[in-house]
Amino acid sequence: MKVRSIDDLRSLKEKYYPLIKQRLGHRNGLGLTQVMVCSGTACTSSESREVHRKLEQELARCNLSSSVRVIRTGCFGFCQHGPIMMIHPGEILYCRVRPEDVREVVQHHLINGQLVDSLLYREINTGKKASSLENIHFFKAQERIVLQNCGVINPESIEEYIARDGYFSLADLILNKQPREIIEIINKSGLRGRGGAGFPAGKKWEMAAAQDVKPKYVVCNADEGDPGAFMDRSILEGDPHSVLEAMSIAAYCIGASQGYIYVRAEYPIAVERLENAINQAREVGLLGKGLFDTSFDFDIGLRFGAGAFVCGEETALLHSVMGQRGEPRPRPPYPAQEGLWGRPTLINNVETYANIPVIFRGGWEWYQGHGTATSKGTKVFSLAGKINNTGLIEVPMGTSLRTIIFDIGGGIAGGRQFKAVQTGGPSGGCIPEKYLDLPIDYESLKEIGSIMGSGGMIVMSEDNCMVDLARFYLEFTQDESCGRCTPCRVGTKRMLEIIKRITEGQGEMEDLELLEELAFDVRDASLCGLGQTAPNPVISTLRYFKDEYIAHVRDKVCPAGVCKELLTYQVDAEKCIACGLCAKACAVGAISGAPKQPYHINPEKCIKCASCVAKCPKKAILKGVGREVASSAQAGIFAGAGSQENRPAL
Amino acid sequence: MEPELEKMPDNLEDGFVTGGQEPQIRKVVAVENEKKFQALDQIIEQYSQEPGQLIKILLKAQDIFGYLPEEVQAHIALKTGVPVSEVNGVVTFYSLFATRPRGRNILKVCMGTACYVKGAQELMDTLKEHLKIDEGGTTSDQLFTLETTRCVGACGLAPVLLANEQVHGEAGAAGVYKIIQDCRKGEKIESKKH
Incomplete structure (x- = not known):
């Protein structure tokens, strides 16, 4: 069926809305049970596809296929506890559903109407079981606006998106509003770019609309390169049509007829969903020639990133969309003036676009009611690192880090101490404990030396070394520096050399000053955002964790016990039972001993591989941090993924 | 279970190169290659209509060949009309492209x-x-x-x-x-x- 008018959208909505209504918690006597299986990247990698297949099989076997419908959804955000399954009516949430659990779910829940106790979520801090979404604190504490469809609709069905009022805004705007008025509404909503810098979205649109040249282009930046960030991926996987609708609105406003989505090749599921969504939209006439029987044409093509972080920078991205090396160029001219093939091009990030339909559905006044004075709306964050609830969350701007990490995120994994949280990826900084209560928005984060970035949040515990982390980020940016400008190409390299010296115990006190000076030079002199922000992790760790740097340089100690060259291993003579397993495990023959005598590790030969630690049945091998010796149980390098004993014995 | 696992790579190698069959195997490789280039030509035809699809073509080519040797880069340059220096520039810029053969x-x-x-x-x-x-x-x-x-x-x-x-x-x-x-x-x- 072709969609030509708002009435067409309405009749589609009417047809599909009962299904959606049930998923929103209404018991509308549908006589149908719906089982939602998460099919985001995280759940897919923990076998949600197999769960889905088994479920279909089992339903067929029990003759339930007509009364139970299985739907694959986008990310629920509860990635740590995947694969996630949700059953309506009742909004019953099951966690870590293995393929072998499927039979029990069908028997107990679907046939006998009882909850499957073993699959229910247990609150981390209280141990209390929670059966439905509204009882789980992780979800209750959030405000899901942009992610409202993720986990609710089937991302592969345009009809379900329409049933959630999708494409209604587009129809209304094209048929009833002038581009000028639309941009005015975006301006009033206060929406700022979610890609990192926070440039007012309406201003960008205005600039692109003001250009007299044709053709113009609309581009979506889905090159989510920040390691540790997966908001855009989840939106594309869970609600791809919201991005298509927003791009169409943008195209109507600036007068473009062709759009491109630049998406990372590392996101195969997102690519698949986008391809599918574009095809569906074309089929029903929501992309293509003469949308809603007007003269407005718009189509979208996909372009693929091939692994280059710098392509997240808008001018580099444009080069890459044109199939060239993704090198940035000086601005101005801005892409809105001269972009793809020299034509005016509007570039926004995935999450920015995903906000657009929401603003028109709810009205700018309502949207503006969320957030802080300077930063409106909500922000999606991906929580990762040493935190109990890793996953995807959405909160209003101005929420404090403490709320996000300790309340929603459930605190630090393994009962360890919080050390820092890193926001903004390689362009951002590390935030120490003293700023946990700061309400976060674009400005406040900038003030304390970090940035909002795209919304990745990596939580670090006392087991992480901040110098090593700064080295990790520098290694990343140095590797990803495209080489076009000297401050970034050479500067990051020299900085990395200095910081490597420090982590290897070869650093001098002067190195710290040199490192800082160089960091400011690279920041001030680089051509594009990559170089200008690359020193941020170094600057912020030097600012807040200088004592750790000093410990590495002056005392030759890594307080967190991460930097290998600064560690020693010793055998605890009292615990050692002289079994000899450690000596056998040692690849370099550094461990010697005799029957009934405690064994000994020769520090000159030891390469600090920790194989002996994994083998010792009595946990008698201690990892030494300088003069202090921590117990080996504490010093689990594989923290979060299990203790060292669980390391594969290869 | 264990000994059987150990043997597997040897068996596979046996299937590959043994003295007497060499010319035939070379022929098989040539035919294989021919097929790959045919597949590549189809890809190029499909995508070269649109501007800026070089990266897509290279990604597909890498799917076919496993990596992007010089011959493949040169072939793509010839067929698309993009200078070979530019093709190589793009290949070496992005980390997803490999110019050396990779394992299975x-x-x-x-x-x-x-x-x-x-x-x-x-x-x-x-x-x-x-x-x-x-x-x-x-x-x-x-x-x-x-x-x-x-x-x-x-x-x-x-x-x-x-x-x-x-x-x-x-x-x-x-x-x-x-x-x-x-x-x-x-x-x-x-x-x-x-």
């Missing part, structure tokens, strides 16, 4: 921040030690190539190992050995059990 199984350790703070480096070291190759290297039996990858966005499951593009979460704890064994057996890698 590609293991990639995610080096995103979330994976790193949860022990991706340890995982990498373990794999390097076990496979006796360096990062970016290929085992002598052509079975494994070990690489790092940029963040795959499965940060909730860190640390993550990609075996032939399939994501294995929490790969530090267990299962890595099994993944390698499965690859050796030549079986389809099944997702790791928690």
